[in-house]
Amino acid sequence: MERGAEEIYELGELVLGEFERVAKKIGEMLEGGETVLLFGDLGSGKTTFVKSMADGLGINRDYVRSPTFNIVNSYPRRSSRKEENENSTEVERPGLIHVDLYRVSSEEELLDLALHDLVDRDTVVAVEWPELYVRYVSQPYLTVRLEHCDESKRSMRIEAHGRKMRTLLNRLVMIIDEDIRKEGE
Numbered sequence: 205m206e207r208g209a210e211e212i213y214e215l216g217e218l219v220l221g222e223f224e225r226v227a228k229k230i231g232e233m234l235e236g237g238e239t240v241l242l243f244g245d246l247g248s249g250k251t252t253f254v255k256s257m258a259d260g261l262g263i264n265r266d267y268v269r270s271p272t273f274n275i276v277n278s279y280p281r282r283s284s285r286k287e288e289n290e291n292s293t294e295v296e297r298p299g300l301i302h303v304d305l306y307r308v309s310s311e312e313e314l315l316d317l318a319l320h321d322l323v324d325r326d327t328v329v330a331v332e333w334p335e336l337y338v339r340y341v342s343q344p345y346l347t348v349r350l351e352h353c354d355e356s357k358r359s360m361r362i363e364a365h366g367r368k369m370r371t372l373l374n375r376l377v378m379i380i381d382e383d384i385r386k387e388g389e
């Protein structure tokens with residue numbers, strides 16, 4: 205059973221640009237070791253979210269494709285600028301593992317994937333269609349619930365599980381509030 209969320213952020217209806225900005229911001233804030241579970245029907249924006257999150261992690265969003273046929277895709281951590289230019293002190297960013305469980309229909313198949321072994325502190329794991337996995341996921345993790353409102357809008361609700369994610373979510377709320385205030389000026 206999924207544990208109750210400790211903190212919930214309801215973003216309401218977002219157009220594509222807003223949706224992508226939120227997901228990218230989350231990618232920028234992730235440090236590695238976190239899991240992001242993406243719930244939502246076909247076309248609700250799960251893969252779009254992962255692409256923008258990759259963007260925030262410094263991974264080219266165009267490389268991110270829905271891994272429906274091979275279930276797990278992995279994008280290595282971005283090589284730090286330090287290796288390219290000795291004067292740069294840019295920090296290393298985590299890699300991304302993108303999982304799509306749409307075609308996984310049994311617990312046995314799920315356990316064979318050993319998703320737990322993929323979680324390490326240098327990697328962010330994003331899971332589309334996580335219904336079967338949610339009882340095995342370990343903290344810290346975010347639950348993102350997406351809904352199709354109309355052609356151009358999706359609603360987004362984010363739930364934080366674990367102290368690290370509560371902190372992240374609180375920061376996200378502040379950043380988005382600030383963005384909205386700036387837009388209104």
Ligand SMILES: Nc1ncnc2c1ncn2[C@@H]1O[C@H](COP(=O)(O)OP(=O)(O)OP(=O)(O)O)[C@@H](O)[C@H]1O
Pocket residue numbers: 218219220221223244245246247248249250251252253270332355356357358
């Ligand atoms: N406001 C919006 N937010 C997110 N996506 C939007 C929005 N408006 C339109 N879209 C479009 O909706 C589509 C969402 O498709 P996407 O592949 O991300 O969904 P999905 O949830 O991964 O579907 P699947 O279950 O098939 O994997 C994209 O083509 C995206 O451009």
Ligand SMILES: [Mg+2]
Pocket residue numbers: 250251252270332
């Ligand atoms: Mg998808």
